[in-house]
Amino acid sequence: MSIDPTTAPFSWTKLGKVFDPRQISGRPWLREFAQAPAALLLDDVIRVYFSCRPPPDALGQYVSYSAYVDLDRTDPTRVLDVAQNPILTLGGLGTFDEFGTYPVSIIRHDNRIRAYYGGWTRCVSVPFNVAIGCAESTDGGVSFHRLGPGPVIPYSLHEPFVMSGPKIRRFNDLYHLFYIAGTSWKMVEGRPEPVYRIRMATSADGLTWTKLDRNLIDTVVEADEAQASPDVFFADGRYHMFFCYRYSERYRSHARGYRIGYAHSPDLISWTREDARAGLDVSDTGWDSEMVSYPHVFHVDGTTYMAYLGNGVGREGFGLARLATALNWGT
């Protein structure tokens, strides 16, 4: 009897939490959280970008920065270095990213290292809005500068607010941006909560985007299911997407919090959702026992890993899992 790789669940071996921001000192901007991990392969190390926060202000409000840790390429559970500074400053007065740069996705192409990131501003009727910005690095991904003070992909008729969670990829000589877009703000116990879905846009230059303008992934747990972290790669002749999803209300709990979902596609447009195959769920105890979220799958020297967040959506850091079986990432 053999296992059919196109229908069997992925088999992940959890390697545990590999980075805990609370154990880092001397960086006041890095007090808690290591959210939305995203890998960039360097010669000796795997540079994993993440987003973090200094302590909240007097009103209990956070700003967020993005930074990185360098992991040992031969043993990614070993942290070799931590960024000395955030990779990007906060935006200027009144700009879309004045209060946060989270999350971030990095791509290297044509001798360029580019970051796409969610920029956060604060609103009055709802707590925040998010738009996607673009920045470049000329020092190997240590620091980035904005390409402009505004966002790089517009709000539009059917993507009215909360455009966030960008994941930049390059397939078939085109940039593909997977992201989330808000569909509504829902009042939950007197407090507005955003509902958002996974979307996609394509671009020849990474700056001018054509939106597909439809939801990629159907909802499962409820109509207002929130979906995030659309992490797409090509292997074994098809496109794979790991993402996370949760209920729209009372989601800061074990039963209704984030779980990791999975879908596959022949063409990046039509997706078949098969969460049962994701293969990575909460643990019985420990750092990822309440929720698992923000999956990022990457391939290093013949091994496929998933970085992901555990309890508190990354407040205590991120962990890794290793795929037990081989995937062919060749194109």
Next chain:
Amino acid sequence: MILRRLGKVFDPADHTLPPGCKEFAQSPQTLHFDAFTRVYFSTRSTDPSGATFRSHMAFADMTPDFATVLRVSAHTVLPLGDLGTFDEHGIFPMNVIREGGQIWGYTCGWNRRRSVSVDTAIGFVVSDDQGETFRRLGPGPILGPSLNEPFLVGDAFVLKAMGGFHMWYMFGQRWVTETAGSAPDRVYKIGHATSLDGLNWAKQDGVQILPDRLGPDECQALPSVIQWSGRYHMVFCYRAVHGFRTDPAKGYRIGYAHSTDLQRWTRDDAALGLTVQAGDWDGEMQCYPHLTVSGGRPFMLYNGNAFGRRGFGAVELSLA
């Protein structure tokens, strides 16, 4: 080029306005019918707190010479946007055009922010009942911030010319504070976008089309363009960045530019010849101008003191 000053032609205090609205008739913009000229404007309700306003669209049907008000809309012409949308806290202004049997509206939607007071974006609405009411095609804007126009995209004016749609609009450049601790004031300029269908627009992204007269912090807003006597005429308003609400010397004035190709504009404010006389309804401020050919004659509608709190007026023009 002022042929005749009509003075104030519409005072909101004389009429019943849409629900909750009492004062303000801002940014008059026309739609022409055979027997009358409809003037859309933004009026205001007061939030429950009493400290903030919301702008709403309304209209007045007037004789084509703007001498007589025939009817004022007392209904909701266009509801404000839903929670968290770009036009949740106000719609001001709206530019309307006739297209394919419908009336299309280009709105400027307002939403409140924490570190600065507001942001805006351009929305698109459609009327199938001759402009009595409008509906959105979606909850989001059709034109908003971009890499080099980071906020405050609004004040669209659309003209079908030279084989396509042209839009002149406002975009924000920066927020600046006059003194430490004072509320931030915004700097904005006028840009140009083009479209084949009126819905999908290509901006120049950060290109200011008119020179500054008051230096780099001059604020330029509300462009309006007509073709007359073989060339294109643009009016707009401009002001100093700080002190414009209370100091008449720093408040809005109306500027003028002309062009033959819609690309290169020659600014010549003095040519308009709209003087300011202390004590008049427009003796402290002149703003939100709109060019229109009504009854075969060119007019400019505009607001006077206090950003149009007491209504709008008109001048008849002699354009060359």
